[in-house]
Amino acid sequence: MNKRISMLFTIAAVAVVGATLFGSTYTNTQIGGSSYDFSKADVEVLDKIRQMGGLQLVMPQAFAETDCGVLENSGRTVHDFQLTGESHEMPLLNGATYSAMTFSGQVPGPTLRVTQGDVVKMTLTIPSDEMVGHGNDMHASQITAGAFESVNPGESTTYCYIAESAGIFKYHCSGVKLAAMDQHVLSGMYGIAIVDPANGYKKLMVEKTSGSGELDRKFYDADALEFQLQYNQLYLTDAGTYDMSKMMVHQQSATVVNGMQFGYVPNMAHNLLVNGDPAKKISAVLQARDGLDLEQVQGQLLFVENDQHVRIFIENQGNEPVFFHIVGEILDRVTQGNRVQSAATETWLLGGSQGMIVDLVFDEPGVYAAVNHDYAAIYSGAVTVFVAGDPFNLNPIVEELGMDAVPSYAYVLGNPSDAVPPMGLNSIAHPAVNIHGMYTDEVVSQLKADGAIPLWEVVPELAGPITDAMKALGRI
Numbered sequence: 001m002n003k004r005i006s007m008l009f010t011i012a013a014v015a016v017v018g019a020t021l022f023g024s025t026y027t028n029t030q031i032g033g034s035s036y037d038f039s040k041a042d043v044e045v046l047d048k049i050r051q052m053g054g055l056q057l058v059m060p061q062a063f064a065e066t067d068c069g070v071l072e073n074s075g076r077t078v079h080d081f082q083l084t085g086e087s088h089e090m091p092l093l094n095g096a097t098y099s100a101m102t103f104s105g106q107v108p109g110p111t112l113r114v115t116q117g118d119v120v121k122m123t124l125t126i127p128s129d130e131m132v133g134h135g136n137d138m139h140a141s142q143i144t145a146g147a148f149e150s151v152n153p154g155e156s157t158t159y160c161y162i163a164e165s166a167g168i169f170k171y172h173c174s175g176v177k178l179a180a181m182d183q184h185v186l187s188g189m190y191g192i193a194i195v196d197p198a199n200g201y202k203k204l205m206v207e208k209t210s211g212s213g214e215l216d217r218k219f220y221d222a223d224a225l226e227f228q229l230q231y232n233q234l235y236l237t238d239a240g241t242y243d244m245s246k247m248m249v250h251q252q253s254a255t256v257v258n259g260m261q262f263g264y265v266p267n268m269a270h271n272l273l274v275n276g277d278p279a280k281k282i283s284a285v286l287q288a289r290d291g292l293d294l295e296q297v298q299g300q301l302l303f304v305e306n307d308q309h310v311r312i313f314i315e316n317q318g319n320e321p322v323f324f325h326i327v328g329e330i331l332d333r334v335t336q337g338n339r340v341q342s343a344a345t346e347t348w349l350l351g352g353s354q355g356m357i358v359d360l361v362f363d364e365p366g367v368y369a370a371v372n373h374d375y376a377a378i379y380s381g382a383v384t385v386f387v388a389g390d391p392f393n394l395n396p397i398v399e400e401l402g403m404d405a406v407p408s409y410a411y412v413l414g415n416p417s418d419a420v421p422p423m424g425l426n427s428i429a430h431p432a433v434n435i436h437g438m439y440t441d442e443v444v445s446q447l448k449a450d451g452a453i454p455l456w457e458v459v460p461e462l463a464g465p466i467t468d469a470m471k472a473l474g475r476i
């Protein structure tokens with residue numbers, strides 16, 4: 001009996017046994033299995049199963065373990081992940097505010113980064129002055145949903161799990177015992193957990209043609225400069241409160257990336273560097289957030305080197321599909337659940353509550369817009385601008401200022417803190433990080449204390465020397 005036919009027979013046998021056990025006649029009719037003769041069963045296959053130890057449906061003990069006390073003494077690395085559930089007013093693009101719900105005073109919530117096999121000890125605390133309860137459903141876990149029961153104001157809860165599967169996973173508020181979960185998530189209560197593969201990431205292979213056009217392969221080390229991009233929507237009333245009726249008909253008030261509409265577009269500092277004048281816009285269309293008075297919610301760009309391995313962790317936190325595309329680039333590799341899904345693809349689709357890791361190399365110096373290739377999403381905020389290399393020929397200015405030429409502007413201006421995930425296996429450290437995001441003042445103070453740069457304070461000091469350098473070079 002050939003292998004394929006043998007496998008089909010095995011499936012048929014299982015179906016018949018199932019039908020007998022559950023009293024269904026449907027399966028019998030479908031495959032005519034009522035006359036199945038067990039004496040003719042595929043003995044070879046059954047023998048092989050026996051030799052392999054039989055069908056033991058027993059989970060490894062550690063897999064099912066969720067007792068914090070046991071896990072903390074298991075020898076595994078334990079990550080103490082502390083979150084608070086807090087409501088705050090957060091700024092909108094038009095200068096108004098909306099009623100945000102946050103984990104730990106920021107949207108998105110803090111990113112958790114662990115290695116496959118590590119233990120996550122999650123504690124959610126709700127301050128006593130918070131009006132409603134909140135929960136936290138972490139998709140990186142595989143524990144009963146009962147653990148996500150909501151926590152009342154003034155109380156705290158903890159659960160533990162082993163992060164068994166590598167990948168990027170959403171976490172989100174589960175509402176008040178599931179009630180109003182949509183409101184809480186779409187008002188800002190979400191974040192991601194990145195679970196690095198136990199053996200690290202793989203090298204990136206990019207197909208290139210060399211010589212007279214023959215196919216060749218170029219390999220990049222697994223170490224990469226990393227970013228995180230989380231897509232969501234806001235559904236708001238004119239008063240800035242959650243509008244469920246808009247959500248039900250998918251009419252978003254705004255599309256946000258890491259909590260912001262058009263958060264990653266040029267600002268006044270870029271005007272100054274490129275045009276010698278903070279008021280001379282680089283892009284009249286895109287610069288919705290260029291004022292330094294906007295402080296940490298002004299626009300920021302994402303800077304990378306050319307020919308550098310870039311890894312982007314992307315999660316669809318929202319209520320609409322994300323058609324992830326980078327204008328002018330090809331996604332060299334798409335990974336979901338630690339399995340490569342595609343290579344050299346133009347666009348990849350993420351449904352709600354779906355994540356992926358995109359690896360790519362920006363080949364040419366230039367400006368590249370990452371978008372949700374849904375026009376409604378683009379026009380309502382889903383534009384993220386990457387700048388690769390030195391497309392504006394700023395290195396002569398950098399040198400005129402007495403510094404060394406740089407492979408990307410990240411070395412001068414830094415990358416925005418909310419787009420930079422914590423370091424993990426195979427991370428390249430960002431040369432500088434500036435403060436950018438939907439944060440409360442307390443979170444901003446903490447970021448400053450940790451060494452992040454407040455560009456809105458630094459740029460006015462640099463304006464004079466930069467202008468002088470540009471004049472010396474005859475650019476203005």
Ligand SMILES: [Cu+2]
Nearest residue numbers: 134173184189
């Ligand atoms: Cu909540």
